[in-house]
Amino acid sequence: MAHELYDEVMDIEDTLDEMFKKSNDHFEFMKMVSLMKHKFLKYCGDKDKKNMLFDFVVILDPQMKLDMIQYGCQKVVDLMEDLTEEKYKEMVANLVDEVKAEMQLLITEYEILYQIGASNLIRTENTPKEVRSSNCSWKAKFEKFRGFGNKSEFEKYLVYGVEPSEDNFDILQRWKVxxxxxxxxxxxxxGIFVVPVSTVTSESAFSTGGRVVDPYC
Incomplete structure (x- = not known):
């Protein structure tokens, strides 16, 4: 699934960058690496063309959430030159906020589709009975003070820390629980985790078919 490949994609980008830097004295090799980078950026480099589901599956992985997105955004901004520290942080924050905003739009669509009042449902289910029975309790006042009860389902999910990595982590079972x-x-x-990571395999099959099928058939 895509959430398992995000870090591998990042490794590919790092490897291509390192190979390009070390190929200055070898023109043919540098040309080959440059073509590989161009192909890579075609699928993963343009944020306006990249499928946002690729980011969403990472956020929905309790072992990564926004941490991996933050790291990826930092790598994008690292390519820009002459940035002050303040501007650097601002640009990274803006990129992360863009991903969060797109994620929230999809969440809203799901809430409408399934008619889920997610925020109210979560607040009712997770609020202890003793707190609901007495609005004057110190616990109720504390929850109101820190604003936790007003957070959306998505915000509450992000508040809870990232889970430690496990080799045999069953992400679908975790979401079921x-x-x-x-x-x-x-x-x-x-719904998202069943989406194929890429369409490259099917595209490759059609390309191969074009070479073997007789054009006069």
Whole structure:
């Protein structure tokens, strides 16, 4: 699934960058690497053309959430020159916010599609009975003070820390277990994680077919 390949894609980008830097004295090799980078950027480099689902699956992985997105945005901004520290942080934050905003739009669509009042549902299910029974309790006042009760389902998911990495992590099972806590996000996970990582295989098959099928058939 795509969330398992995000870090590998980042490794490919790093490798291509290193190969390009070391190929200054070898024109043919540098030309080959340059073509490889161009092909890579065609699929992964242009944020306006990249499928946002690739970012969404990473956010929906409890082992990565926004941390990996933050790292990827930093690498994008690293390519820009003559930036002050303040401008650098601002640009990284803006890129991360763009991803979060697109994710929130999809969440809203899911809420409408399944008619889930996610924020109200989560607040009701997760609020302890003793807090609901007495609005004057110190616990209720504290929750109101820190604004946790007003957070959306997505915000609450991000607030909880990233889970430690596991070799045999079953992400679909994890979302099944947490479906009551995150009803909208769990439905998104079930729908998004079945999307193929890439269409390259099918495109390659059609390209091959074009070479073997007789044009006069």
């Amino acid at each position: 947490n479906s009551a806590r995150y009803p909208t996000l769990s439905k998104m996970a079930k």
